[in-house]
Amino acid sequence: MKNIALILAIAALAGCGADGAPWTPSANVGINAGTGGVSTSTSLGATNGTVSIGANL
Numbered sequence: 001m002k003n004i005a006l007i008l009a010i011a012a013l014a015g016c017g018a019d020g021a022p023w024t025p026s027a028n029v030g031i032n033a034g035t036g037g038v039s040t041s042t043s044l045g046a047t048n049g050t051v052s053i054g055a056n057l
Contacts, residue, residue, distance in 0.1 A: 007055060011046045021048040031038070 011025035023046045030041040045054030 003057065004042075007044045011044065015037075021050070023048045026054075 010023075011023065026044070028032045028041075028043045032039050032041070042057040043054060044057070045052060047053075
C-alpha cells in the first residue's frame, strides 16, 4: 500500500509546475476470473510524450 501511495505522490508532483512538457499520469486496474481462481492486476505510470515510466503491481 505504501508503494502505491509513493508512486501516486510522485506522479502528482511530476505533473504540476515543472518546466518542460507536463507528465500525464495513468492507472489501470483489472480483475480476472478463470478456472484457476480470481486474480487482480494494477499498473501505474506517467508519460510526457517522449519518456514513459510505469510499474505493474
